[in-house]
Amino acid sequence: MHVLSKEDFSEFINSLIADNSLNVVGVKSKGEKFAFGPLESANQLRLDYDVTILPPKKYFFPQRETLVTYNVSSGYKSKSLEDVKPTIIVGAHPYDIMALLHMDEIFRETKSDPNYLSRRNSSVIIGVNIQNMSESCFASSMGCATIDYGYDLMLTDLGDKYAIDVGSHKGADLLNKYSKNVKKGLARDIQSVGKKKQEIMNKTHQKFGFSSELIPEMLGKFYEKTSFWEDHSEECLSCGSCVLVCPTCYCFDVIDNPDLSLKTGERERTWDGCLLEDFAKISSGENFRNTKATRYRHRYFKKGKYLFDRFGFVSCVGCGRCSSTCLPDIANPVNLFNDMYDESLKIGIQIDPATIPDIKIKTGNTIDYAPKIATIVKKVPMTANETMFELKLDDGSELGHQPGQFVQVSVFGVGEAPFGVSSSPTKKDTFELCIRKLGNVTSKIHTLNEGDKVGIRGPFGNGFNAELLKGKDLLFVAGGLGIVPLRSLFNYVLDNRNDYGRVILLYGCKEPRELLFGDEILSLEDRDDVEFKSTVDRCPENEVWNSNVGVITTLIPQVDFDPQKTYAVVCGPPIMYKFVIRDLKSHNVPDDHIIVSLERRMKCGVGKCGHCQINQLYVCKDGPVFNYSKIKGIPEAL
């Protein structure tokens, strides 16, 4: 413990400000409120603040930032972060420091986010113990009113001086280099700091009527209580304020901004939030969280359960920002959880403290948000709205995908969208995508021609486990565009035909003219090592169709298969799964013999932006291929 008189402290801050190689920010007043902003002088600091409008997370994960720049003639380039000045944050409260520690885990897990982490690594956090607690703060209930780690320096106001706790070498160096007259703290100072911290921990305007350790379990028992969620979210404005101000929210959107020349531009990421109406909506119109209640519930689950199951912490630090920003006053976690607890007592639900899960956090490669360039080598229109594109990476490398994986395709200035790879991995130097015209990216791709360039990121996600399926009978069930990802496995199996048992393909689409890969698929009828059946929902007068008419499920009873030896591989429009799985189960196919590939709105493709989430799972990272036995208990999945 060190001490620094207030005057010397001001000088310390001023000498930091004087160093142009540093970006010094701190808490200043903004109207009647407070906000972190650039410091021009130590006098501007308001370390007696209660809470800032936005948390200091904005310095590491800014409201808007350029991820990559592009130039139609030279491709995409990640934004260089090397010239980023180290940011010194003065005055972070302990709950906000805890929130940054949560964000560190999130941005590091599986694939690390270079933008967040490089800014974070070069920063210095000078914390301050809370002097005035905001009315809505419940950090004490979350164990975050004080903190013993995670900072470089931690200040405690002792009247005419600050006690300074050094938390890292970085902090010690900074103090050595920029301050004068630092003294060793006396036993008396240490005692005063201890007393202050104790006071803060005991002080709160808001608290839970139960132990916060019950939160994850309690949530688990309330998921299905629809009316509870509806009642609490009735007044929700879907304004997203509660998530935008939250220090532990990290969802984002990605948007292309072309310059006026239309030849160059940048791809920007910007804060997004699961409370906004279109957050989980896809271009076919399906909205996977289409009510206020389901969106409202998702926020509490994300913080209270999904992240707990993944990382072992409830990702709320009790800053109270959400409560005070929500105009209808429905976003306060204290009120919600207290209501939930009362309700559980009333209806007699027993809730045990959650056991901290056994956590294996994987860390891995750094994400490269810049796509590689690929050239369209062949364009084959298939139907009025679907076209097949054969692509080759310009750097000569192989895509190297597993069947069932997807890529993110970029069109300069328009955006990026995910597509399942449709060719088998046995086809090496090029790969194929089959794309339906729906919205911006897909319509623009349709205007491109052979020789034109697109961007490619990936392959991403979990594909089909072709090894595991060896020796098994395979029943492919494809609806409409669902044939596209299945084809990568199907063709792989045909290329390694002897490794597999029976191969059955059931394929349905709306009308004959929507049949994809027509010649290729119809030629299957000539093969005796593949059983093939197709159907259309209806056949208009002017079209010809010599096969079945009816929905895809009507084909299942037409094939005779041994459910114990057969693996069913299913992909189609969202509504199809329920019915196909119901019928497969009625044919005694075991749950773990059903494999599905799912579709959700995507932005990042690497498990960060939050768009593709189905409860605790990410379609881009844990899927898109899932074993049914793993997701049958996941309510948002099917």
Add this chain to the structure above:
Amino acid sequence: MKPKVAFFDFAGCEGDQLQIANLEEEILDLLGQVEVVSFREVMKEHSDDYDIAFIEGSCTRLQDEERLKEIRKNASVVVAIGSCATIGGINSLKNYQNMDDVKKIVYGEKASLFDTYPARPIDAVIPVDAYVHGCPMTKAEFLHVVKSLLLGKKPEIPNYPVCVECKKNENVCAFERGEFCVGPITRAGCDSCCVNEGTKCWGCRGMVDNPNENSQKEVLVKYGLSVDDAIGKFKLYFGWQGKKK
């Protein structure tokens, strides 16, 4: 070939066309990509051969409908610019009054000679492909829409409320300053510019697709507005609630 562009004005203040004329340097760049064939603010000539039609102002008379349908026939892309055209705008304030009174106020003695009917946005009369909201619209958004159209994409216009941008801009909320704001139900896209300037949102961009109007009214009342005044807050810009063509 450069797309041909034409500008048209209906009932409005022409503030939006002024915005475009004021784009100065940017417009020069832009003009490199398009050919303007009709633009009353800055040129005398007029042509009916155009690809993109920008329409300003709202439709306030039955006669206007014919002209709009003509434009729709000629243009492959129709863009409504400014609140009057996109949502009916301030013009639809008159929808709250008796039409005969409106005519008297506007035309005095000769009122009965004139034909006026509830003001409505362009898309109440003809289908509209893209919108540049705002009263007046901003240059930035106009350019965003034009760039998008030239790239062959539908301009992304947010379907979330102004609060989203307002929070990103770290404003002190108008309600906390004792003001009343309709940002929570108003379509974002202006970067919450009025609140950034220290005022509040009046709703000039119209409502999001699915606004929770009841909750917004309750909030206004909770913060001290009378119920009538709360309803009044909706009148300024939300006067037209009809169906789109």
